[in-house]
Amino acid sequence: MKYVRIEEPKSGLVAHAALLDEKAPENARFLWEYLATPRVVSGIHAMWTGPEISCPVPYVDISATELAAALPLENATLTPQAGDIVMSYVPQRVWGGNPDPIFDIGLFYGVGARLFFPIGWLPGSVTAQVIVDEREGLAKACAAIRRNGACEITFSRGERP
Template sequence: MTKQISLTFPNGARAIADLNLSNAPVTAQTIWDALETPVEVLAVHAAFAGPEIMTGLPESAQTFDPESIPVENQTCFPAAGDLLWYYQAPNQMKNMSEDLWEIGVFYGDGGRIFGPLGWTPCNIFASITEGLDEFAAACGNTRIDGAKTITIARVS
């Protein structure tokens, strides 16, 4: 059975993503479990990665040990529609004493996972299969209009 999650902007732009239980089974299942209750999170446009919005995973959904997620289905060059998982431990990067729980959504071609620490392979745990065009337009608007709250939820 395919497990899916939805990502929805306040303007109604909505994407459906299929979890990649074949190539990223632990990551996909862990994120699925963390989304037992839908989350509303602030999404910002990436500075280094190209066509990507990124969001943290709120404390209410931090129901697992992030360091227990293995390396799975990693790339530095995600495709349009790919969702990534990234965890950065406290003090991993200079002057960042807090940890970072990130879900990234690539909405266009030309994405690259490159940040202040250089190339950063990340687990690709899902891919958007429905609604990418409308969702991509809303993602692109965050670059100009600023951060937006999105809802991430399981699709039943």
């Protein structure tokens, strides 16, 4: 099994998420390939979706690669659960006329989440899940990020601790 390691030092966030290769193969492949080298991505507490830290993938990181292709909807949800790592994809010009597509890694940490955006309901792909033993720590760290504001989250390939 493949794992994604997620870290943010100010909040104490350290979590490992198992990729769901069989349920979301293309989205898991995207995330795994994107993390061929560790990536630092800006994270901010979402306004519309509830208990989520939103981590938009900088399009410049993938624009000249095969990763820039549209992501299919797999293992779809509108109501992510605590511990779900959700890939959301928005085609170019759909959200506010943005000329670039949007690829977002959502870290969901509590109950009551919904994938409702200013453009309406947008299903996402549950691509990975934080291991059960680390979900309480994920929730505490994400609550700290909510209080502290925007942060830098490091995503890398990892192993289960």
